[in-house]
Amino acid sequence: AQSVTQLGSHVSVSEGALVLLRCNYSSSVPPYLFWYVQYPNQGLQLLLKYTSAATLVKGINGFEAEFKKSETSFHLTKPSAHMSDAAEYFCAVSDYYNQGGKLIFGQGTELSVKP
């Protein structure tokens, strides 16, 4: 069965500091991986996706993630945090082999950015 684990339910960084949000996955088939961002009382917005092409994936708003098969990881990074990055972030893997492409989500990581 596929699963996603996000390490750290809350991460706090200073404005201008590096953002690192951790995600590890478990999958019996080549994974399709995604990072989404959610602002309060809103839907989820796709940040980036990995679909077996380049292992370093660039997304919107300066975020990027690196797929490491040996570590079963897909950590999200941003070199310099901005106040507007404060939100909840979800890592997800697609269960395309079984349940029609349903997304299996991690528990989410709430990112706080201090001035």
Place this chain on the structure above:
Amino acid sequence: DGGITQSPKYLFRKEGQNVTLSCEQNLNHDAMYWYRQDPGQGLRLIYYSQIVNDFQKGDIAEGYSVSREKKESFPLTVTSAQKNPTAFYLCASSIDRTTEAFFGQGTRLTVV
């Protein structure tokens, strides 16, 4: 602009009542999904549909029902059998099972 529209944004329900949440998409996507979000639990799949007139139960389908009579529409009914319906409900769609999902803005349902 293409997208997914959920309505209403906020919904209040009395215990014992059924309520229906609307989800409409104009992205021409075949697959549609309903997720439930509770604090600290991430998102869990309620129902999904890969094609018109066909849908399957997700992980937490008890107390919910759906229909898929049109490609653009995938309404969710929260029935009185759902014992703890207060949550944030998100509808999503995707081109197919291997592509990313696009989400609506959600409906917050509260039982009063």
